[in-house]
Amino acid sequence: MRDPEHEQISREKLEQLQLERLQLKVKEVYERVPYYTQAFKSRGIKPADIKKLSDLTKLPFTSKLDFKKNYPLGLMAVPMERIVRIHSSSGTTDKPTIAPYTRGDIETWSEILARGLATAGITSKDIFQNAFGYGLFTGGMGYHYGVERLGAVVIPTSAGNTKRQITLMQDLGTTVLGCTPSYALIIGEVAREMGVDLRKTKLRLALCGAEPISEQMREDIKEGLGVDVISDYGLTEAMGPGVSIECPYHCGMHIPEDHFLVEVVDPNTGEQLPNGVQGELVITSLTKEAYPIIRFRTRDITSLNSEPCKCGRTLARMSRVTGRTDDMLKVKGVNVFPSQIENVLLKIEGVEPHYLIVVDRTEAFSCSDIEILVEVNDSIFSDKMQTIEKMEEKLRLALEAVLGIQTRIRLVEPKTLTRSEGKSKRVVDRSELSNLK
């Protein structure tokens, strides 16, 4: 354990530390960020009103929309002279989230990641091939600094150029591969196509993050790469990767609660939910200098567990993110999460997690009809049409039972659905689908 003083802290001491840091942070943003001054005032709150940790609920939420309204740097709590780096989210659908860092933030982030990598079982003896994208994206540079801080070797391959990734893994004796789960699947597939058995290399662990990972996807990555898979969670608004990470026991992702104050709330009412109940994750920065967030609504659905872990850490763990509040589709008035569809697909034996949900959108999140494209692999293919139709029917019925609405299934040839080297896109509008018509 890299930092037992914080990683094995008692709840009581932790809460005292969190309160002290929260009080400072609240005072800081109130004094320096006009947006927060205004938001606090409109709720009749002053920093001095935060007397105990539970007073957190008096503070207003911050949303993605607030980030957008204050684009690019309206929520900055320090002058530009103190900024040493700026990252940004991809902003494929909207204005990107800009993430500035002070020198102190880079230090803190590197240390959080070094601690996280150690939590995952990575040591200074490891060779870490960093196939997270380098550039504006927080993943590449974030891990790079974390691995260096830990004292392991970092190979900054970035994402893409998959054959070279595999050659380098063999030639340099990579022991840990870091990348998005969808890219880990691609690397497994390409290695197989190249006739490379990764089990014969020194690779011993894959660290996957930056997009949701299902249990089946984890199994497929394990199968493709021949190694255990550690999940990591992060978001640009909070810092980047490292907001939480699994230990080798795979019983949730450990949150450095001395840096992040976390809550899970009901996405509709905003009420705090008890541990173990699924809801929207809300994060408050306790140490971030440049762009601290107060009660930021992540839109990620998870649950918390603050029981001590088998690995000896006392910091809370969050469960795998099972969906996003904004991925929620309203189909004929019924709420549908892509993760529900994925879970059904995975239970039908042999279906690879390569699927695409095609919607005919009538308005923003509302649609009349959904069609699910599923890639057919050898294990579900039959020489008999009847057998294939039966399997389709089984899927349709299982989906109807879970979602409460009827869906259409369309089987497609392998590799026809685009595999991204970054975030997996699971829902598309039919109008974007010209190539699959």
Next chain:
Amino acid sequence: MGIKQISVFVENKTGRLAAVLEVLEKKQINIRAFDVSDSANIGIVRLILTDAELGLHELHQAGFTARIDPVAIVELPDVPGGLLRAVVKPLADAGINVDYLYAYTEPSTNKPIAVIKTEDIARAEKVLKQR
């Protein structure tokens, strides 16, 4: 007599059958017989090839979903009622359901050959031999 058949999954859209056949042409694998089964969105291309194992390998390499299955083949008398008496009636009498069936002419003998798929190929072959 048993033989290996290759089935390939294709989407029911322009050019997909051509894509399958191009793989076989490129590797100089000849087609002895073939059959296509289709629904609104998908098709199953069934092939008897000069080299089934090689065909399967090449189709997999080209990214197709494909499989290999045993099927029964029977030489048919080239007379009215030949298919009925040589294949269909004996199987029906033995209570064996035919999943699918197609036929081709064997170039070396110029005789028609039926390709038959049933649940239990070994049993179907036994029935057809006894006839």
